[in-house]
Amino acid sequence: MTKAPVTVTVTGAAGQIGYALLFRIASGALLGPDTPVKLNMLEIPQGLKAAEGTAMELNDCAFPLLSEINIYDDANKAFDGANVGLLVGARPRTKGMERADLLQANGGIFGPQGKAINDHAADDIRVLVVGNPANTNALIAAASAPDVPASRFTAMMRLDHNRAIAQLAEKVGAPVADIKKMAVWGNHSADQYPDVSYATVAGKPAADLVEAAWLDEYFVPTVAKRGAAIIEARGASSAASAANAAIDHVYNWVNGTPEGDWVTAGVASDGSYGVPEGLVYGFPCTSNGGEWEIVKDLEISDATRAGIERNIKALEEERDAVRELGLI
Numbered sequence: 304m305t306k307a308p309v310t311v312t313v314t315g316a317a318g319q320i321g322y323a324l325l326f327r328i329a330s331g332a333l334l335g336p337d338t339p340v341k342l343n344m345l346e347i348p349q350g351l352k353a354a355e356g357t358a359m360e361l362n363d364c365a366f367p368l369l370s371e372i373n374i375y376d377d378a379n380k381a382f383d384g385a386n387v388g389l390l391v392g393a394r395p396r397t398k399g400m401e402r403a404d405l406l407q408a409n410g411g412i413f414g415p416q417g418k419a420i421n422d423h424a425a426d427d428i429r430v431l432v433v434g435n436p437a438n439t440n441a442l443i444a445a446a447s448a449p450d451v452p453a454s455r456f457t458a459m460m461r462l463d464h465n466r467a468i469a470q471l472a473e474k475v476g477a478p479v480a481d482i483k484k485m486a487v488w489g490n491h492s493a494d495q496y497p498d499v500s501y502a503t504v505a506g507k508p509a510a511d512l513v514e515a516a517w518l519d520e521y522f523v524p525t526v527a528k529r530g531a532a533i534i535e536a537r538g539a540s541s542a543a544s545a546a547n548a549a550i551d552h553v554y555n556w557v558n559g560t561p562e563g564d565w566v567t568a569g570v571a572s573d574g575s576y577g578v579p580e581g582l583v584y585g586f587p588c589t590s591n592g593g594e595w596e597i598v599k600d601l602e603i604s605d606a607t608r609a610g611i612e613r614n615i616k617a618l619e620e621e622r623d624a625v626r627e628l629g630l631i
């Protein structure tokens with residue numbers, strides 16, 4: 304029997320990540336090669352014309368799995384019946400903008416989108432927030448969707464996770480496929496703590512293969528500041544790698560993580576590792592093909608503890624700021 308199409312809503316569909324993401328969703332990379340997709344694209348009015356151009360190109364690909372394309376500038380319509388929501392469109396920080404202004408502007412986007420999800424999405428809705436500040440935007444969207452379990456609102460830490468794997472693979476001269484159990488704790492910001500404590504390279508502890516000084520002085524800052532380095536080199540922020548990470552996150556959420564490995568996902572804390580409940584925080588996670596589960600009871604070194612605490616502080620500050628603004 305042919306499967307019913309899964310409705311995937313992408314916000315910021317006419318942006319640079321949108322352009323790198325939509326074709327892969329339509330090709331089957333997001334949900335698997337047997338799952339037809341109905342694509343709902345959400346844009347602001349100024350973005351609609353470009354979204355139409357992208358929709359024309361999607362048509363021209365004649366993807367067998369793409370059952371329908373719709374373009375909206377109304378979140379209530381775009382999320383109607385949505386099973387997966389990729390919240391990419393966000394207000395970037397511009398010159399002279401204070402952090403509170405940025406949080407306020409994004410609250411004006413992620414609050415109403417959370418409410419639209421609450422009121423119109425399918426019961427099995429799964430949301431990945433990509434737009435920055437991703438962790439706190441996910442918190443805002445979740446707070447505006449009281450009827451949807453908070454566990455369904457996640458933030459993208461997978462690009463950080465993939466960047467960390469790539470850096471370690473290059474250092475030790477191993478294929479990326481040999482690297483398991485990488486972790487990136489905390490916030491998708493320069494505060495994040497990429498951690499090789501549990502990582503293995505072809506079964507050997509990664510920590511035995513690299514020097515402590517390389518980890519502290521090169522690995523952690525290189526991964527944490529990679530977004531800025533890409534902007535410096537490309538003149539624009541990461542787009543294809545961000546789209547790829549979004550695909551990886553949702554694919555593993557829906558289809559499960561590989562046996563003997565985990566990935567990093569930004570999920571609502573259940574209090575694990577002393578992270579206050581409810582903060583959307585990067586943890587090592589597995590999925591059984593439906594729900595993320597935080598990997599529990601890992602032994603935490605002093606360095607990891609310091610990284611975890613730094614990120615708790617940063618995310619609590621963001622949470623308190625949006626609370627003061629009345630956004631959560």
Ligand SMILES: NC(=O)C1=CN([C@@H]2O[C@H](COP(=O)(O)OP(=O)(O)OC[C@H]3O[C@@H](n4cnc5c(N)ncnc54)[C@H](O)[C@@H]3O)[C@@H](O)[C@H]2O)C=CC1
Pocket residue numbers: 314315316317318319320321345346347349350391392393394395412432433434435436437459460462463491540541542545
């Ligand atoms: N979490 C992560 O790892 C990463 C996050 N990002 C973030 O992703 C976001 C998007 O990046 P790009 O695609 O490069 O930006 P972009 O500026 O190229 O595209 C953003 C699109 O969102 C649209 N948009 C703005 N407000 C909207 C709304 N209320 N509803 C629907 N659409 C709306 C804009 O019209 C624009 O077309 C940025 O916030 C960026 O910082 C980027 C890379 C990695």
Ligand SMILES: O=C([O-])CC(=O)C(=O)O
Pocket residue numbers: 435462529530531533540541
């Ligand atoms: O800094 C940005 O806007 C892009 C970003 O999040 C990243 O590349 O990690």
